[in-house]
Amino acid sequence: MTAMRSKFSSRNSAQHATSSNLPTRFDDMEMRDVWVMYQADSTEELRNFLIEKFLHLVRYNAERIYQRLPDEVDLEDLMSAGLFGLMDAIDAYDLDRGVKFETYCAPRIRGAILDELRSMDWVPRLVRHRTSKVDSAKQQIQMELGRKATDKEVASRLEIDKNEFVKYKRDSSSVSVTSITRKCYQSEGSRELREIDVIKDEHQSSPVKLIQRQDLKELMTKGLTRAERLIVVLYYYEGMTMKEIGTTLDLSESRVSQMHSSILARLKAQMQHRMRELEPVKQV
Numbered sequence: 543m544t545a546m547r548s549k550f551s552s553r554n555s556a557q558h559a560t561s562s563n564l565p566t567r568f569d570d571m572e573m574r575d576v577w578v579m580y581q582a583d584s585t586e587e588l589r590n591f592l593i594e595k596f597l598h599l600v601r602y603n604a605e606r607i608y609q610r611l612p613d614e615v616d617l618e619d620l621m622s623a624g625l626f627g628l629m630d631a632i633d634a635y636d637l638d639r640g641v642k643f644e645t646y647c648a649p650r651i652r653g654a655i656l657d658e659l660r661s662m663d664w665v666p667r668l669v670r671h672r673t674s675k676v677d678s679a680k681q682q683i684q685m686e687l688g689r690k691a692t693d694k695e696v697a698s699r700l701e702i703d704k705n706e707f708v709k710y711k712r713d714s715s716s717v718s719v720t721s722i723t724r725k726c727y728q729s730e731g732s733r734e735l736r737e738i739d740v741i742k743d744e745h746q747s748s749p750v751k752l753i754q755r756q757d758l759k760e761l762m763t764k765g766l767t768r769a770e771r772l773i774v775v776l777y778y779y780e781g782m783t784m785k786e787i788g789t790t791l792d793l794s795e796s797r798v799s800q801m802h803s804s805i806l807a808r809l810k811a812q813m814q815h816r817m818r819e820l821e822p823v824k825q826v
Contacts (some may be wrong), residue, residue, distance in 0.1 A: 564593050573788060577637045584633075592632050593625075600624040600645060603651045611659075620655050627654030669713045674709050675700060770805050773798060 631647035
């Protein structure tokens with residue numbers, strides 16, 4: 543049964559959960575007579591007819607549950623799960639009890655959909671229960687006091703000690719998962735923006751900053767000799783020590799330090815004359 547459920551829970555399988563609208567020899571019969579025939583002889587033809595007859599109930603219940611779920615849940619997957627509930631209801635329905643099939647099958651369809659959602663949920667039910675209790679306590683305290691509840695107040699409302707509340711809070715912080723392919727917000731055009739489209743890449747260098755860095759490097763080294771320019775680049779951009787720079791340029795460490803001090807003094811004087819070049823351009 544698990545293998546069949548996995549098979550039918552895919553989008554491609556769910557697309558078959560639509561009525562074919564093809565005429566059958568049972569269309570003109572009373573539904574009671576159809577049920578009597580099915581309970582006497584459960585043929586595949588009759589079963590398929592009953593599935594298509596009540597398939598709209600699957601969509602109706604799936605859509606109602608879907609409205610309360612996040613965007614990453616697929617409606618077609620819910621319908622696939624609900625289809626199993628409908629088939630179970632058809633097999634277990636007892637005409638002699640005098641209950642309408644529509645009334646009888648609705649809880650089974652919803653139950654099958656909810657079972658499928660629970661199987662898809664990676665968070666244990668105990669953690670969900672604790673999270674619900676914490677959220678409920680926070681809302682009650684906020685309504686009573688008109689402000690956000692403190693951890694101490696929530697723990698007191700739940701009648702648990704500090705260490706136990708820390709466990710509750712830690713568990714509740716890990717129950718929310720967001721898909722990076724979910725819809726972020728509607729753009730001005732017809733294209734929908736997803737979370738992955740607006741996530742900032744912290745490891746990607748900004749082209750503007752790279753240009754600014756290059757311009758500053760050229761400004762700082764302008765008017766310097768080759769040795770002085772290398773000292774600035776190796777010390778500030780490559781992170782080398784005075785000793786390492788001296789070895790590279792075949793100079794003593796003290797000489798590199800002396801040249802470095804002279805360069806800083808000259809650059810400071812040069813920057814004072816170029817302050818206007820470094821000021822941001824005013825928008826007209």
